[in-house]
Amino acid sequence: MQSFSRDEDLHLEKQTFSYKDKAPGGCYVMFESLPSFYDGGHPSVVSKPFAASVKKDQTLASGEGVIYYLVTNKLYTSVQDVDAMVEFADRGNQLFIAAVDMDSILISRLYTKISETSAGSIFEKPHAEEHFVNRSLSPDSVYARDSIRDGRYFTLLDTARTTILGTDRLHRANFIRINVGKGQVFLLLQPSILTNYFLLYKQNLGLLEKTAAYTYGYAAVYWDEFYKYNQYPHSGDFSQWSVLMRYPALRWALWLMVALLALYAIFESKRRQRIIPDKVMLTNNSLEFVEALGQLYYQQHDNANLAKKITLQWLEFVRTRYYLNTNILSDEFIRRLSHKAGLPLADIEAIIDSIHFVQLADKITDAYLKEFYSKIQAFYLNTK
Known part of the structure; x- marks a missing residue:
């Protein structure tokens, strides 16, 4: 397992939160640790918007006891996605969302509000802490790491159905659980504590174990890989072409590929090649x-x-x-x-x-x- 130096500054632009990324800002450690918490294989990876995934996946559409992990820097959703998420939780499932910036569509639907700025001062040395409110977890329920800036915090909660699970170093709520019908929605405003950089420091891996302990049931576990790459508001429509055309690098690569194929067709169309005889397949002795x-x-x-x-x-x-x-x-x-x-x-x-x-x-x-x-x-x- 990879380790990182104490003085390394972990900026948001360096964080991918990808389950494949073994760099400081990736979530490889978290993804590989989840099977040990749920006594099963690795989570199913989802690469499409939530509403589109529900239409194609029978477990997401009608299953119960399903856990869906979504870790990203910015979370932009559509009305269709939020409706699908709320219905998913209401049916008896759990939705775990960790993000710095959350779409107002989702936040207002859950009757919460988030601070406009982070909890700490920009003049202070970056130092993140996560305190678990549950007293039965003391005295080892505080986890910290330098070089990670404070995240945001909740300024308004629906106390009738919301439980505060964790706070930042200034004791402001940044990790909550909201009851939605038969299920629950977890909101964490400091996704940096789920990166390799934080979890591999001293005993910080225990934070992941305590966080997962709040979830129940494991009929199926899912891992989202769509929203971490969707850093701009989008509509409910989704297609593979829309993803390619959304990012300038992919858009230029696509047009370059089309141009190269056109040149190949023009210059190679006059070339003739003799027929290559079929090769006899080797038998499997x-x-x-x-x-x-x-x-x-x-x-x-x-x-x-x-x-x-x-x-x-x-x-x-x-x-x-x-x-x-x-x-x-x-x-x-x-x-x-x-x-x-x-x-x-x-x-x-x-x-x-x-x-x-x-x-x-x-x-x-x-x-x-x-x-x-x-x-x-x-x-x-x-x-x-």
Whole structure:
């Protein structure tokens, strides 16, 4: 893991908040840490506006217990996006937003107000602190880092449904939770504390653990990668071409590519090239070897040996695909495999029962071998 010097000044223009960025201003550490908090794989990455994503993703559209992380410098939304976000939370999900500047459309919809300027003075040495209000987290609930300027703070809250979770070094609320229907919206005005630069300093990674502890359920976890690159107000319409034409660098690159293709078509259209014969595809001898070996065991009626080979191959698949320990095939193993593979619990239990029988049996009939093979094949075909 990468570390950074104490004197390095982390400016907003250097922060990308990208889950791939291992530089000080990236969120690589946070993204890689989230699976450990929710006992699952990495979050699903979203690269389109919220309203457009809801239309195409069934889990976002109708799921419950979903957590959506959005970390950016400036958050600009459309009315359609805000409506979709509120409906998403109201259904029983959680929306976690960390941003310095938040769109007034979203803020007014949540009945809150934010200060126009940051909490500290520009003449002071940059030093950010985050205090958790929950007294049960003391005494290790304060996290700090130099070279990060203070963020903004909330000046108006709907106290009937809002809980203050954290404050800055001047004890002004900058991290809140708002109840929306069955779900919740988290607003954090200091996204810099979620960057690699802050989290890798001393014990600051504990801040991320305490922040995630406020969330509940983990039917699915999503990570937004759209709004951090959308630093200007936009309409509800969205297309791939609109993204390309929004940024000058991408716009010039697109027109340059079109010009080069046009020149290539003009000068190369007169060139003739003889037909290149098709190259014979190489056969996969390893697959043929495995198939031949299986046929050999089957023809010799060595069913017990063949069933054990099938078992070893299946256990290896589970280890490499789902990162599960297969040394002990317990009820907990069955439950976790059923959750990760997306298959009914009864199907996994049937396979494990068959494996226990195969490991203890000296002889196996042809009928039982075919039934066992059918269960394994059904798992391969239906697993996610």
